[in-house]
Amino acid sequence: MFVLIGITALILYSLLVFYVSRSCWSWMGGKTPVWFKYVYIGLIVLLSTSFLLGRIGEGLVMFQILGAYWMAVFCLLLLVLPIVHVCLWLLRLTKLSRSTAKAGAGLVVLATLLTAIAYGTFNAYNPIVREYRVEIPKPNPAAQQLNIVMAADMHFGQLSGRQHAMRLVEQINALQPDIVLFPGDIVDDDLRPYEEKGIDDILSGISARYGVYAVLGNHDRYRGQMDHFIDVLEQGNMTILYDEAVTIDDSFTLIGRKDRIDRERAPLSELVAGIDASKPLILLDHQPYDLDIAEQEGIDLMLSGHTHRGQIAPAHLITGLLFENDWGYLQKGSLHSIVTSGFGFWGPPIRIGSRSEIVQIQVIFLE
Structure with a gap:
């Protein structure tokens, strides 16, 4: 039973990682050289497994820190990206060009991500009574x-x-x-x-x-x-x-x-x-x-x-x-x-x- 739950969770996590990484690539893929695609894939694999490696292996400090920040970015993107995709779909009904809309959406995602991380970090490290x-x-x-x-x-x-x-x-x-x-x-x-x-x-x-x-x-x-x-x-x-x-x-x-x-x-x-x-x-x-x-x-x-x-x-x-x-x-x-x-x-x-x-x-x- 626990094995089945673990496999199901791993498959779901992999699908969500693919969704997030594919969405980010669609924003910047056309502006980057071909070799960067393989670097990007390797980076996503490293980041998406770092949290698990940091928890499984004792003393893997780099993976523990990297994995923690990856999970922060990953969770925030899962909240933001669906909203952005809905907005992009609605913008197709307007005269705004698709490339302009996509570039604007990328900037919105980046700004939202940085703001949320700064706000969330403040909440984590500044406790109240x-x-x-x-x-x-x-x-x-x-x-x-x-x-x-x-x-x-x-x-x-x-x-x-x-x-x-x-x-x-x-x-x-x-x-x-x-x-x-x-x-x-x-x-x-x-x-x-x-x-x-x-x-x-x-x-x-x-x-x-x-x-x-x-x-x-x-x-x-x-x-x-x-x-x-x-x-x-x-x-x-x-x-x-x-x-x-x-x-x-x-x-x-x-x-x-x-x-x-x-x-x-x-x-x-x-x-x-x-x-x-x-x-x-x-x-x-x-x-x-x-x-x-x-x-x-x-x-x-x-x-x-x-x-x-x-x-x-x-x-x-x-x-x-x-x-x-x-x-x-x-x-x-x-x-x-x-x-x-x-x-x-x-x-x-x-x-x-x-x-x-x-x-x-x-x-x-x-x-």
Whole structure:
């Protein structure tokens, strides 16, 4: 079944690559020498396979960076080119010459592409602070209010590196959090860039009264022992909750789940068994599934990431269909669900229709 899905996806991707490359060639093919045709074909093959090669092979930095930018351009062209082709077809009904229309369309595509990349890059690398206020009808003997700062989906790697990590620490500390929570995808599939760039040293600069707690996401992967992976992350002065629960200051309980793709993930009912439900229960779960189960198990606040809010529109329409809450705030009975669009990005360092963000949650405890 998985092989069939993979072959189907590969065929569809190849057809879309052909459509994009053929469209671009029709714009410039008549103005170039014949030898350039073969160079162009080789370049398209290199670019279209670079993303896959960068993800499959560890340490292939050039392919990882090249593939990320290729996917950005590829996705944007898939959005722009169909509109341009429809406009060109309509222009045939006018007296405008076909060559003039085609040249103008090429310039429009180029200008749109450059503008979108600049705009999307700004959205990816310039996160904003998004604020929420949540009331939980449970007493907290330590304080009536809890200032939570959350960031997810940093995807620290080749393109989300030291500067992005320093920006994260600076913005978090400026919010003076009581506790900092990372609901997964701290690393972008490969642990080595995280170690080589010294991201752990940078993250250790986060200051919070109760410290930093995190769970792992579907991209927090490691081919060796998971204990080593967790040890490396915890060198950044954070505590990884790996299907674990911890009560903070005898006031509220944090529950951190393994990611949904982990076959050894325990059911939520097992994790909450024996926990004092009179205290506020906060759940970290990377993928925002099973809100009804979280509500049934007495969770007060569930924090997630994973969706990126689609990252590049109109993918947000897909995430909206897949998840009951794909971004923002949703209350389901006594459960409060907050999903962040993420601090970083996956693949292309581009965000269109979404924005990198840090989330600040003011939790009010009521008697």
